[in-house]
Amino acid sequence: xxxxxxxxxxxxxxxxxxxxxxxxxxxxxxxxxxxxxxxxxxxxxxxxxxxxxxxxxxxxxxxxxxxxxxxxxxxxxxxxxxxxxxxxxxxxxxxxxxxxxxxxxxxxxxxxxxxxxxxxxxxxxxxxxxxxxxxxxxxxxxxxxxxxxxxxxxxxxxxxxxxxxxxxxxxxxxxxxxxxxxxxxxxxxxxxxxxxxxxxxxxxxxxxxxxxxxxxxxxxxxxxxxxxxxxxxxxxxxxxxxxxxxxxxx
Amino acid sequence: xxxxxxxxxxxxxxxxxxxxxxxxxxxxxxxxxxxxxxxxxxxxxxxxxxxxxxxxxxxxxxxxxxxxxxxxxxxxxxxxxxxxxxxxxxxxxxxxxxxxxxxxxxxxxxxxxxxxxxxxxxxxxxxxxxxxxxxxxxxxxxxxxxxxxxxxxxxxxxxxxxxxxxxxxxxxxxxxxxxxxxxxxxxxxxxxxxxxxxxxxxxxxxxxxxxxxxxxxxxxxxxxxxxxxxx
Numbered sequence: 123x124x125x126x127x128x129x130x131x132x133x134x135x136x137x138x139x140x141x142x143x144x145x146x147x148x149x150x151x152x153x154x155x156x157x158x159x160x161x162x163x164x165x166x167x168x169x170x171x172x173x174x175x176x177x178x179x180x181x182x183x184x185x186x187x188x189x190x191x192x193x194x195x196x197x198x199x200x201x202x203x204x205x206x207x208x209x210x211x212x213x214x215x216x217x218x219x220x221x222x223x224x225x226x227x228x229x230x231x232x233x234x235x236x237x238x239x240x241x242x243x244x245x246x247x248x249x250x251x252x253x254x255x256x257x258x259x260x261x262x263x264x265x266x267x268x269x270x271x272x273x274x275x276x277x278x279x280x281x282x283x284x285x286x287x288x289x290x291x292x293x294x295x296x297x298x299x300x301x302x303x304x305x306x307x308x309x310x311x312x313x314x315x316x317x318x319x320x321x322x323x324x325x326x327x328x329x330x331x332x333x334x335x336x337x338x339x340x341x342x343x344x345x346x347x348x349x350x351x352x353x354x355x356x357x358x359x360x361x362x363x364x365x366x367x368x369x370x371x372x
Numbered sequence: 373x374x375x376x377x378x379x380x381x382x383x384x385x386x387x388x389x390x391x392x393x394x395x396x397x398x399x400x401x402x403x404x405x406x407x408x409x410x411x412x413x414x415x416x417x418x419x420x421x422x423x424x425x426x427x428x429x430x431x432x433x434x435x436x437x438x439x440x441x442x443x444x445x446x447x448x449x450x451x452x453x454x455x456x457x458x459x460x461x462x463x464x465x466x467x468x469x470x471x472x473x474x475x476x477x478x479x480x481x482x483x484x485x486x487x488x489x490x491x492x493x494x495x496x497x498x499x500x501x502x503x504x505x506x507x508x509x510x511x512x513x514x515x516x517x518x519x520x521x522x523x524x525x526x527x528x529x530x531x532x533x534x535x536x537x538x539x540x541x542x543x544x545x546x547x548x549x550x551x552x553x554x555x556x557x558x559x560x561x562x563x564x565x566x567x568x569x570x571x572x573x574x575x576x577x578x579x580x581x582x583x584x585x586x587x588x589x590x591x592x593x594x595x596x597x598x599x600x601x602x603x
Contacts, residue, residue, distance in 0.1 A: 126481045132395045133476070133485035140402045140460060145452035148409030152431045153448065155416045155424075162418070 252366050256342060259358050263343035265309035271344035272307070272315050275356040279322045286352075287326060293350030294327030302332045304348040308341035308357060323347065394479040401463045401476070434458060437580075441587040446501055450586055453493055457486065458579035461537070465571030468545050469564060477574070478542040480534065487534035490582040491526065498589030507589070533581060540574050 282290075294301045303323055305311075311319070316335060324331045327349065338346070344357030355361070384391040412427035420428055434455040439447050461477060468475030476482045498507045511519045544567050551560045 124480070125484065126392060126394075126479075128390060129392050129394050129479065129481035130485045130488075132389075132391070133398060133482045134489055136395070136398045136402060137456070137460065137486060137489055140405065141452050141456045143402070143406045144409055144456050144459070147406065148413055148427070149431060149452050149455060151413040151416055152427050153435075153451075155418075155420075156428060156432060159418065 248366050252362050255362055256359070259342050259362075263308060263358065267343040268307055268309040268345065269311070269315055271356055272311060272319060275345065275354075276315075276318050276322045278356075279326050282326065290323075290326055290349060290352045290354075291328050293352040294329045294331065297350045300332060301327070301329060301349065302334055303327075304334050304336070305345055306336050306338040306341060306348075307345040308337070308339055308343045308359075310337055311335060311345070319345075319347075323349070392479070392481075393474055394476045394482050397467055397473055398464070398476045398482065401460065401467060405459060405463060430459075431455070438583060441583060443501070443590060446497070446590055449500070450497060450583070450590075454579060454583050454586070457490070457582050458575055461486070461578050462571065462575035465541060465575055466568065468541065468571070469567060475541050475545065475571075477537050478545050480538045483534040483538040483541075486537070486578070487530045490533060490585060491530040493582070494526075494585045494589045497586050501590040502592060506592075510589070529581075529585070533578065537574055537578050540570060544570055 303320075305316075305319060316333065320331060320333045323333070331349070341357035341359045342362075344360075346357055346360060347354040355364075384396060409427075412423050416424055431451075435447060435451055438451055438454055442450050464476040464482070466475075467473050468478065477486075495507070498510070501507075502510075511522045544563075548560045548563050548567065551563055
């Protein structure tokens with residue numbers, strides 16, 4: 123173990139020089155890089171924290187807005203529900219009224235149809251009844267019945283109401299100087315009956331009438347007198363028509 | 373290697389100054405460390421590559437170790453000295469493994485120089501951190517009576533620092549030489565592996581002790597107790 127002062131001094135100098143060299147060319151650059159990296163990490167951490175804060179704020183705003191939206195949506199839904207309920211009620215009421223009206227119309231239409239149908243049926247029934255009555259009366263009708271009816275007709279002429287008498291008179295006057303009465307009978311009339319009829323009609327019309335006789339079997343029995351615009355019915359066919367028209371709904 | 377010649381012979385004369393192999397080896401280590409430093413710090417990038425990562429790891433580890441015992445404001449101030457101590461002592465210890473070279477730390481002149489520098493740096497950093505008056509009050513704490521013991525303690529620990537490193541490294545090399553002479557080739561290999569471990573441990577111990585001495589010198593004084601009022 124020896125000690126050399128020269129080595130001691132040189133070693134001291136050497137070490138100090140080495141400290142300076144490494145400090146200048148090794149530690150300082152490396153520490154600068156480490157510091158720059160630390161600074162960058164701090165900056166990025168701060169920026170991340172700032173971004174986090176901004177994100178939190180945005181999230182809070184978003185959640186607040188979402189909450190408002192949800193509340194508004196709930197209110198809008200509630201309003202819509204109420205509006206729909208109101209419209210539904212109004213629609214149902216309107217529909218109910220319309221249905222009631224339609225039902226009333228349908229009932230009225232059905233009633234009218236039923237009434238029309240009933241009337242038609244009555245008409246058909248009366249028609250059938252008239253046809254059967256006419257058939258039966260045609261079998262019963264005889265020239266004597268026609269003569270009997272003519273006799274009754276001649277007896278009834280004088281007792282006609284004044285209104286009918288005036289109408290007959292006016293019709294005779296309207297025919298001019300030589301009025302002609304058309305007398306249709308179901309059976310041929312004898313001369314006496316014809317003369318009696320002409321005389322009675324002329325007296326009633328207050329003029330001298332000419333008569334034009336014809337046989338119309340459709341009258342079944344009796345006769346029909348046409349003087350201008352006046353018609354006098356005294357036959358079974360016209361009576362049946364009268365009864366047919368007199369029936370309700372006929 | 374001749375154990376008897378270790379640290380004694382002047383290998384070279386430069387301007388009349390005898391340069392021992394310790395000095396020459398130290399220069400070589402200095403050149404190697406400076407070259408390595410320059411190489412590793414060439415073209416530093418924000419995203420480091422392998423060499424830069426290693427350099428950053430070394431510096432960051434040393435800075436972290438210093439930060440644990442030294443006030444944060446003084447870390448960068450102390451770092452060059454303590455880091456250079458670690459790197460140089462480690463490199464010097466491992467140099468002994470290279471055939472034909474001797475570890476400079478097996479020379480008492482070199483270890484004494486390092487110990488004296490640690491001694492000086494302790495006072496330097498202490499005075500810079502606390503001021504001359506406060507620093508000198510260290511020696512009167514907790515009592516003036518203990519001042520000689522403080523001084524003796526500092527001298528002896530400096531001496532111990534030098535002798536410990538010198539003794540360990542010299543004994544290792546000597547043991548390796550003796551075994552090589554006695555047992556022959558390849559037998560000292562386990563001892564050389566022990567040399568590696570010992571080199572690492574001794575470098576760590578030397579650096580950490582220096583760091584603790586410096587940190588102790590920079591530690592602020594505890595406030596003096598209030599004088600008790602007499603009733």
